[in-house]
Amino acid sequence: MTKRTALPVDIVVAEDDDDDYYFIENSFKEAHCSNALTRAKDGEELLSLLLARIEAPGTPRSVIVLLDLNMPKKDGREALKDMRAHPVLRRVPVVVLTTSQSDEDIVRSYDLGVNCFIRKPASFEGFVEIMDRLNKFWFELVEIPPLHA
Amino acid sequence: MGTQQTTASPALTDDDCRALFEQCPVGLAVLGLDRRIVKANAAFVATLGYSQAQIAERVLADLLPAGEGKDAEALMGRLSRSEDGGAAVESRFQRRDGSVFWGALSAALIRDESGEGRRLVAVLRDISLRKKAEADLLRSNAELELYASIAAHDLQEPVRKILTYGEILGKMSDGLPPDGRTALEKSRSAARRMKELIDDLLEYARVNAVRRPSAPVDLNVVLKEVLDELSEPLAASAGKVAVGPLPVVDADELQMRQLFRNLVANAIKFTEPGRPPAVTVTAETLSGGQARVEVKDEGIGFDEKYLDRIFRPFQRVCDKNAYPGSGIGLAICQGVVQRHGGSITARSAPGKGASFRVVLPLPRSAP
Numbered sequence: 001m002t003k004r005t006a007l008p009v010d011i012v013v014a015e016d017d018d019d020d021y022y023f024i025e026n027s028f029k030e031a032h033c034s035n036a037l038t039r040a041k042d043g044e045e046l047l048s049l050l051l052a053r054i055e056a057p058g059t060p061r062s063v064i065v066l067l068d069l070n071m072p073k074k075d076g077r078e079a080l081k082d083m084r085a086h087p088v089l090r091r092v093p094v095v096v097l098t099t100s101q102s103d104e105d106i107v108r109s110y111d112l113g114v115n116c117f118i119r120k121p122a123s124f125e126g127f128v129e130i131m132d133r134l135n136k137f138w139f140e141l142v143e144i145p146p147l148h149a
Numbered sequence: 150m151g152t153q154q155t156t157a158s159p160a161l162t163d164d165d166c167r168a169l170f171e172q173c174p175v176g177l178a179v180l181g182l183d184r185r186i187v188k189a190n191a192a193f194v195a196t197l198g199y200s201q202a203q204i205a206e207r208v209l210a211d212l213l214p215a216g217e218g219k220d221a222e223a224l225m226g227r228l229s230r231s232e233d234g235g236a237a238v239e240s241r242f243q244r245r246d247g248s249v250f251w252g253a254l255s256a257a258l259i260r261d262e263s264g265e266g267r268r269l270v271a272v273l274r275d276i277s278l279r280k281k282a283e284a285d286l287l288r289s290n291a292e293l294e295l296y297a298s299i300a301a302h303d304l305q306e307p308v309r310k311i312l313t314y315g316e317i318l319g320k321m322s323d324g325l326p327p328d329g330r331t332a333l334e335k336s337r338s339a340a341r342r343m344k345e346l347i348d349d350l351l352e353y354a355r356v357n358a359v360r361r362p363s364a365p366v367d368l369n370v371v372l373k374e375v376l377d378e379l380s381e382p383l384a385a386s387a388g389k390v391a392v393g394p395l396p397v398v399d400a401d402e403l404q405m406r407q408l409f410r411n412l413v414a415n416a417i418k419f420t421e422p423g424r425p426p427a428v429t430v431t432a433e434t435l436s437g438g439q440a441r442v443e444v445k446d447e448g449i450g451f452d453e454k455y456l457d458r459i460f461r462p463f464q465r466v467c468d469k470n471a472y473p474g475s476g477i478g479l480a481i482c483q484g485v486v487q488r489h490g491g492s493i494t495a496r497s498a499p500g501k502g503a504s505f506r507v508v509l510p511l512p513r514s515a516p
Contacts (some may be wrong), residue, residue, distance in 0.1 A: 125317040
């Protein structure tokens with residue numbers, strides 16, 4: 001499968017929990033995913049990080065967000081709402097990765113425009129498999145828009 | 150009463166009746182067919198906070214809170230029109246000072262010799278204490294379920310991490326001495342079991358928390374789906390499940406699937422090793438708009454002295470190693486059935502198989 005564009009895609013992980021970030025980081029390596037990984041520890045940090053990227057000089061890059069729903073300060077739901085209301089951030093693909101099991105969170109997340117909703121697995125193998133599939137789907141198959149105004 | 154000719158014991162005199170009426174600690178009243186109070190005893194008057202003079206000529210509606218007590222009115226109406234011989238209702242009543250209490254009213258129609266309805270007798274008891282106890286119980290059960298659900302929910306996070314780190318550590322276990330590897334394996338398997346318990350507890354809490362409206366559910370379809378889900382253990386044990394014609398019930402479809410999946414899974418699971426499970430599911434219609442469904446097996450059974458225990462959460466009556474599980478399945482079944490206003494019971498003996506019978510409501514329009 002050949003992609004038309006070949007912009008580098010960065011991954012921003014919005015995750016307040018150190019253990020989960022450790023699992024994500026390591027399972028990405030295990031899945032042979034070489035994209036640059038950046039962490040935001042809450043919704044506020046995520047938004048300022050993304051906004052700074054839009055303005056950043058240099059070659060255009062794309063970004064996708066791995067979003068935890070339950071975070072301090074601004075939680076994932078609010079951050080998502082703000083992203084979707086922003087003229088540029090609205091186009092950024094968002095993958096929700098959460099422990100939430102509530103049907104309400106699933107419905108609300110899609111209503112707010114997430115691209116997919118994944119439950120955190122209870123095993124490292126599970127993390128590796130998710131990262132492997134995300135890698136194949138988002139970085140090998142689909143086109144992602146550049147992150148600039 | 151008056152028409153009884155063949156009394157062996159001496160009849161009550163009018164004085165006896167009068168004294169009994171007056172002394173009875175339960176509220177008694179005689180009403181006309183127009184539902185006006187003709188005579189009331191001291192307990193009746195006291196329960197309602199009236200004096201004898203004040204209660205005379207009152208009608209039932211005067212004793213009910215405004216806009217309430219339709220059941221009580223309907224009962225007395227049916228009685229006075231001779232459509233009913235006697236019945237009881239629970240309703241809120243209003244005292245003379247305006248305060249309200251829960252009362253149990255039972256009433257009967259007195260007929261004259263020609264069978265014509267003549268008067269009504271009413272028995273009224275204050276059941277406020279019982280109602281309060283019931284409400285308290287409901288509330289404390291609801292709180293308990295909430296705590297269980299919150300506890301289980303919060304326990305999910307740490308156990309998920311123990312499992313994940315355990316797995317990462319497991320990848321490096323080559324560097325551990327044999328004892329260390331065993332210890333790691335044991336702690337990982339304990340964590341897996343803890344996760345199962347938490348998942349089961351959450352499922353149990355959800356049965357009792359989620360309330361979806363009932364709709365007609367075809368149990369034939371439900372059983373077909375359940376057998377599909379259980380096809381793996383069925384094939385592995387060479388088991389057979391015979392399903393007779395089943396009714397359409399008034400229920401929550403998801404909970405019906407939960408109920409019968411648990412019952413059939415148990416019937417398959419609790420069998421002698423090496424003996425293929427033989428399960429039958431049959432049903433019959435009961436009077437009163439209900440149906441009884443029976444799930445019967447020829448498995449190991451259980452001693453009926455444990456009947457109370459098997460429906461309690463996390464109670465098990467057989468060896469955990471031979472028949473693993475958390476003991477939540479039948480508690481879930483009981484929760485589901487009770488949610489539907491039905492009942493569940495079981496008959497069994499050790500080695501003689503078990504049969505579980507659930508009573509469920511039929512849709513109202515059913516013949």
